[in-house]
Amino acid sequence: MILKKRYLVLFILSISMAAQHxxxxxxxxxxxxxxxxxxxxxxxxxxxxxxxxxxxxxxxxxxxxxxxxxxxxxxxxxxxxxxxxxPGFIAPNSTLGLVEIDAIKSSDDESEIGVFNPNVRSIIAYNAESKVIETVRPNGILIAQITPRGGRISGTSSIVQLDSWNWQDGLMKEDDGIHLNFPSSFRQNGWWAEPAASSLNKDYSKQVGEITRFLTNAKSYLADTAKERNLIFESVKGLFDGTQTLFIHADKELQIIDAVNLALENGIKKIVIVGGFEAYKAADLLKKNNIGVLLKRVHDMPENDDQDVNLPYKMAKILTDKGIVVGLENSGNMERMNTRNLPFLAGTCAAYGLDKEQALQLITSNTAKLLGIDNLCGTLEEGKDATLFISDGDALDMRTNKISKAFIQGRTINLENHQSQLNKIYKEKFGQQ
CATH class of the missing domain: 2.30.40.10 (Urease, subunit C, domain 1)
Structure with missing residues (x-):
C-alpha cells in the first residue's frame, strides 16, 4: 500500500511538472x-x-x-x-516554438522542402506551449521573431510575445519579413573536428542568377493584371511595396555587397543583414542605404587564422562606431536552448568596448527598429506596450540577472519552469530551502 502511494505521488508530481503554466x-x-x-x-x-x-x-x-x-x-x-x-529583451531570427526535441522528427517544423519558399509562413507552425519558451523568460527574453530555416528563400517570419495560449494570441507582427540565404563565393570543406578549409564555389554566379531571375519574374507577375495566379510570386509583394523586410543571411564581404546591390537593383525598400560577420568591411554601403545588421552569435571564434581572436566580441562596437544599427541574434548550435543567453551576449559586447546602455540597445531598441516593432516595444516610453521586467541587478551579467517580476503587455507572467521546479524539489529533499 505504501509503495502504491509512492508511485501515485510520483505520477502526480510528473504530471504537475510536465504541465504548461x-x-x-x-x-x-x-x-x-x-x-x-x-x-x-x-x-x-x-x-x-x-x-x-x-x-x-x-x-x-x-x-x-x-x-x-x-x-x-x-x-x-x-x-x-x-x-x-x-524593457523586455527581443530574440530575432529565432526558431523558438518550431522545434521541441531535435532527435524527434515529428517535433521539428523549422523548414520545408524546396528552394524558393517565400509563401511558407513560420507562424502557423509556432508552438506557444513549447517547454523551451518557459526557460528563456526568466532571463528577460519576452519577445521573439519566429523564423524558418532552409532553402534559398526560407519563408516568412512573424513576431510574437512569449506568453500566450497559441500563435494567434501571441502575435505582435504577422509576416514581418522574408528570409533569403544568400550563396557564398566560398564553400567550407571538411567536418567539424578538422581545421576549416575553403574552396571556391564554382556555382556562385549561377546561384546568384537564380535569385535575380526569381525576383525579376516576381516583379513581372505582380505588374501583370491578366495572369494565372501564382501564390509564390504573390507572397513577395511586400518586399516591393515596402510592407515587408528582406532579411539577407550573409557573412562574407562579397556576399553582403552582392546581396545588397541585387536587392537595391530590384527596388526592395527594407533590407537587414543577418549574420554579418564581415559587415564592417561593407559598412559604407550599409550606412549609405540605411541597412542594419543582426549580428551573429558573438560567443564564437573568428573565421580566419589572421583575425583577432577577440573580433567576434568587438564586432558590435566596430559596426556601431561606423554608424550601423546593430542587433544581436543567436542562431546556430543549440540555438533554442541558448536563447536564454542573449543578454549575456550583449554583456560581452559591453566588456569589449560598448557602453553598457549601448549594449542594452542591441537586444532592445535597435532590434525593435530592425524588426519594425519600435512603435510597440524596445524602450520604456509612454504609449508603448508594458513589456518589461524587474531584475535584482545588472540583467546583462549572468551573476546578477535575477528577475523577480516580468510583465508582457501589462500582464504579470509566471517565471517558473521545469528547471526551477526541479531546483525547488531537490533543495527540499536535501534540506537547503
Missing part, C-alpha cells in the same frame, strides 16, 4: 513600479524611477524625485528600491 490574464489593475534604476533602452537611465502602466500600456516614465503622485493614482505599487527595470 497558463498564460497570464489580461491586466485589470494599474501598476506603479517605484524607486528602481530604470534602463530605458534608448541609452538613458533614470536612477530613481516611477514606471506606471495600465491596460497593457505604459502610462508613466518619470524621475520619482521630480513628480508628485496621488496615493490612489495606481491600484498596485511595487517598491523596487535597489533593483533595476528593463
Amino acid at each position: 497558463a498564460p497570464a490574464k489580461k491586466q485589470t489593475k494599474s501598476i506603479l513600479i517605484l524607486n528602481a534604476i530604470a534602463h530605458l533602452g534608448n541609452g538613458k537611465i533614470i536612477q530613481n524611477s516611477a514606471i506606471g502602466f495600465k491596460d497593457g500600456k505604459i502610462t508613466l516614465v518619470a524621475d520619482a524625485t521630480q513628480i508628485r503622485l496621488a496615493k490612489d493614482a495606481y491600484d498596485e505599487t511595487i517598491d523596487a528600491t535597489g533593483k533595476e527595470v528593463y
Whole structure:
C-alpha cells in the first residue's frame, strides 16, 4: 500500500511538472513600479524611477524625485528600491516554438522542402506551449521573431510575445519579413573536428542568377493584371511595396555587397543583414542605404587564422562606431536552448568596448527598429506596450540577472519552469530551502 502511494505521488508530481503554466490574464489593475534604476533602452537611465502602466500600456516614465503622485493614482505599487527595470529583451531570427526535441522528427517544423519558399509562413507552425519558451523568460527574453530555416528563400517570419495560449494570441507582427540565404563565393570543406578549409564555389554566379531571375519574374507577375495566379510570386509583394523586410543571411564581404546591390537593383525598400560577420568591411554601403545588421552569435571564434581572436566580441562596437544599427541574434548550435543567453551576449559586447546602455540597445531598441516593432516595444516610453521586467541587478551579467517580476503587455507572467521546479524539489529533499 505504501509503495502504491509512492508511485501515485510520483505520477502526480510528473504530471504537475510536465504541465504548461497558463498564460497570464489580461491586466485589470494599474501598476506603479517605484524607486528602481530604470534602463530605458534608448541609452538613458533614470536612477530613481516611477514606471506606471495600465491596460497593457505604459502610462508613466518619470524621475520619482521630480513628480508628485496621488496615493490612489495606481491600484498596485511595487517598491523596487535597489533593483533595476528593463524593457523586455527581443530574440530575432529565432526558431523558438518550431522545434521541441531535435532527435524527434515529428517535433521539428523549422523548414520545408524546396528552394524558393517565400509563401511558407513560420507562424502557423509556432508552438506557444513549447517547454523551451518557459526557460528563456526568466532571463528577460519576452519577445521573439519566429523564423524558418532552409532553402534559398526560407519563408516568412512573424513576431510574437512569449506568453500566450497559441500563435494567434501571441502575435505582435504577422509576416514581418522574408528570409533569403544568400550563396557564398566560398564553400567550407571538411567536418567539424578538422581545421576549416575553403574552396571556391564554382556555382556562385549561377546561384546568384537564380535569385535575380526569381525576383525579376516576381516583379513581372505582380505588374501583370491578366495572369494565372501564382501564390509564390504573390507572397513577395511586400518586399516591393515596402510592407515587408528582406532579411539577407550573409557573412562574407562579397556576399553582403552582392546581396545588397541585387536587392537595391530590384527596388526592395527594407533590407537587414543577418549574420554579418564581415559587415564592417561593407559598412559604407550599409550606412549609405540605411541597412542594419543582426549580428551573429558573438560567443564564437573568428573565421580566419589572421583575425583577432577577440573580433567576434568587438564586432558590435566596430559596426556601431561606423554608424550601423546593430542587433544581436543567436542562431546556430543549440540555438533554442541558448536563447536564454542573449543578454549575456550583449554583456560581452559591453566588456569589449560598448557602453553598457549601448549594449542594452542591441537586444532592445535597435532590434525593435530592425524588426519594425519600435512603435510597440524596445524602450520604456509612454504609449508603448508594458513589456518589461524587474531584475535584482545588472540583467546583462549572468551573476546578477535575477528577475523577480516580468510583465508582457501589462500582464504579470509566471517565471517558473521545469528547471526551477526541479531546483525547488531537490533543495527540499536535501534540506537547503
